Amino acid sequence: MEELLQQIDAYKKEIETTQISSLEELEEFRIKYLGTKGVVKGLFGEMKAVPAEKKKEFGLVLNDFKQLAETKYETAKETTVNDQLPTLNDLDLSLPGDAIAVGSRHPINLVRKRIIDIFHRLGFAVADGPEVEDDWHNFTALNIHENHPARDMQDTFYIHQNPDWLLRTHTSNVQIREMEKGKLPIRIICPGRVYRNETISARAHCFFHQVEGLYIDEHVSFADLKQTLYFFVQELFGKDVKIRFRPSYFPFTEPSAEMDISCLICGGEGCRVCKHTGWVEILGCGMVHPKVLENCKIDSNKYTGFAFGMGIERITMLLYQINDLRLFSENDVRFLRQFTSAS
């Protein structure tokens, strides 16, 4: 007991003479005296060795000691923390500020914006729709029959079956939703993300971006479609680019076509990018199938329309000569930084 009291006295003297002038010293002090393995805790642990009749007296001494350590800590904390704060005299308002790190637009966003801007000038408004869609809006209303391979589990991500809910495989669901609203004429483009159950490679991904367009009015013809797309291509790729249409088949358009542009790399001479044909496919298009119009309660005898759709990744890869689709979603800043000055 005597020995313990002497020890406490020694600690008291030590505390009184301890100088604390930095946050590190403050933390050292806290750990030494007030920490879980500190002096105060240790001394309280000695209590059990003190004879019963002395316990009260020893307890009082201990509490005093604890308070001393705590007061010292609190006072020192107040002064050291305050000392660390800059005062008005430390501030030099003429110093340059910290630069704010500015990122760059993602190439997909850059190209999407350019596409939207071009169609905007032709009077197309942007329309949006859900990415999780039901069977009707993604398949049935678009005349995609029951045995079409796109409906297969291997090609589409299903969220739920019977009734079917899935991640949309194209942005055509937005076209159906707009047509169902019944407000004519319709002149929209639908940019958005779509999903396919594909093995990821340099050429394919399980998600990508599309822009689809739809124009429905009285007397809309294939000539309107050609002229619209020709204008678009010249605005995006330049005045020298040529276009050609090849007959194709889609369930939701009739007639249907694929559109090629003359190769941007070789100008039509033939190179690796165009597989030595001089042409590069960029989109699918056609006149909206009368059955699709009727599915959306639009009179197909009175109204006609055209639709087209393209992958934004594909256009971006052509514009910037990017050879791997995966680069768009890997978030590698070395890739993304190359687009800092693009607009």
Ligand SMILES: [Zn+2]
């Ligand atoms: Zn070429």
